[in-house]
Amino acid sequence: MWVCALARDLTVLLAARAVQGVAAAVILPAGLSMLNAAYPLDRARAIGRWSAAGAIALVIGSPLGGAITSALGWQGTFWLTVPPTLLALVVALRVPVARDHQPVRRTSYRLVFVEPAVVLSSATGFALNFATYGTIFVVTLFLQQGRGQSAWVTGLVFVPMTLLIVPANLITGRLTARFGIRRTFLLGQCLMAVGLVGLLLGGPVWAFALWLLPVGAGGGLIAPATTTLMLNGLPDQSGLGAGLLNAIRQLGSAAEPVVLAPLGFRLCMVLSAVVIVAPALIRRGGPDGGAVRASSELERTTSRRPGG
Numbered sequence: 241m242w243v244c245a246l247a248r249d250l251t252v253l254l255a256a257r258a259v260q261g262v263a264a265a266v267i268l269p270a271g272l273s274m275l276n277a278a279y280p281l282d283r284a285r286a287i288g289r290w291s292a293a294g295a296i297a298l299v300i301g302s303p304l305g306g307a308i309t310s311a312l313g314w315q316g317t318f319w320l321t322v323p324p325t326l327l328a329l330v331v332a333l334r335v336p337v338a339r340d341h342q343p344v345r346r347t348s349y350r351l352v353f354v355e356p357a358v359v360l361s362s363a364t365g366f367a368l369n370f371a372t373y374g375t376i377f378v379v380t381l382f383l384q385q386g387r388g389q390s391a392w393v394t395g396l397v398f399v400p401m402t403l404l405i406v407p408a409n410l411i412t413g414r415l416t417a418r419f420g421i422r423r424t425f426l427l428g429q430c431l432m433a434v435g436l437v438g439l440l441l442g443g444p445v446w447a448f449a450l451w452l453l454p455v456g457a458g459g460g461l462i463a464p465a466t467t468t469l470m471l472n473g474l475p476d477q478s479g480l481g482a483g484l485l486n487a488i489r490q491l492g493s494a495a496e497p498v499v500l501a502p503l504g505f506r507l508c509m510v511l512s513a514v515v516i517v518a519p520a521l522i523r524r525g526g527p528d529g530g531a532v533r534a535s536s537e538l539e540r541t542t543s544r545r546p547g548g
Contacts, residue, residue, distance in 0.1 A: 245318035265486060272467065272482035285413035287471075288464040295405035295460065306395025357473025358481070362488045363519040364425055365466045369492035371432060371516040372459050374500050378508040379439070379448060386505070389445065397449045401456035408460025416465055424465045429517045431458030436513040440506055458516075 244260070247253035272290075279286035308316040353359075376398065383389040383397065408428075415424045431454040438451035467485060474481035500508045 245315045245322075261490075265483075265490070268486045269479050269483035272471070273479040277478070284416050284464065284468045287467050288409045288411070288413045291412075291460070291464045291467070292406045292409035295402060295409055304395075306391040306393075310390055310392045355473050357469050358484070360422075360425075360519065360522055361466045361470040361473065361485060363522060364462060365470075365485050365489040366492040367515045367519050368459060368462050368466065369489040370496045370499075371436065371512040372455070373493045374496035374508065374512045374515075375436065375439070375452070375455060377497055378500055378505060378512075379452070382505045383445065383448065387445070393445065397445060398452065400449050401452035404453055404456040405460035408457045409464050412461050412464040413468075415461065416468060421465050421469050424461055426520055428458040428461035428465070429520055431455070431461070432516045433458075433513045436509050436516070439509050 243256040244253055247256060272287075275286055275290055304320070305317050308320055379397070380394055383394045384391065389397075412424060415427070419427075435451050435454035435456075435458065438454075439448065441447065441451070467482070470481045470485045471478050500511065503511065
């Protein structure tokens with residue numbers, strides 16, 4: 241964070257950001273693996289709450305980042321993250337280390353990559369990040385460069401969207417238990433597609449905030465369900481599953497500026513809508529027949545337990 245804030249040229253900034261990315265890539269799978277071990281019988285709801293915590297940070301960060309950038313410049317956004325990062329480090333150092341005495345199992349990576357749950361969750365995770373971050377990227381550029389809006393106003397446009405992500409995260413566990421993971425995916429994909437197509441209508445700034453609402457709600461349903469499906473599909477390799485899903489989702493985030501940057505605003509929205517619904521076309525005889533259905537049954541069973 242300090243290096244980013246003090247960077248005097250783009251090379252230093254990009255190098256520091258790369259280090260941040262590596263650190264985040266190590267932390268996220270470890271955290272999900274801990275969550276998987278702590279809540280084996282209520283995994284979907286625990287993941288929903290974990291996702292909601294991240295969404296709350298996004299709700300706070302979007303307008304706050306826009307305000308700080310407008311007032312202090314982009315360096316201020318990096319200085320802002322130093323205190324919470326130090327606080328998280330202190331808390332992490334106080335958590336007792338759990339000793340795992342389970343025997344280490346050899347993993348066939350070839351089998352992992354053809355596991356139906358892994359295929360569906362990976363495709364959906366890639367599409368989710370591609371469409372979500374692609375929309376944020378393109379709408380931000382359109383409002384600031386095409387409409388002349390400030391960073392502060394642009395950040396406020398995304399606040400209602402991010403506010404819906406939190407409740408969507410929290411109800412995902414109940415939806416997957418009642419209707420299954422694939423139907424939860426389909427609901428989220430349809431909501432996102434409606435919002436993305438609606439953005440094609442343009443209009444005043446508030447209209448963009450309005451059409452981003454279903455994008456946030458749909459993404460809030462898809463993200464926890466994707467993680468739950470991956471961890472249920474690889475119950476004995478939760479760290480591997482979490483790391484794999486995170487890598488694929490970040491690949492989707494990295495691909496969107498490369499693919500969408502040369503395109504116009506309207507074409508970007510159409511392409512994002514197509515990408516988000518594409519995983520729904522994965523044949524039912526594959527992923528839906530085995531691990532996906534078993535994962536949904538697991539969520540239904542655990543939801544009936546006392547206190548569920």
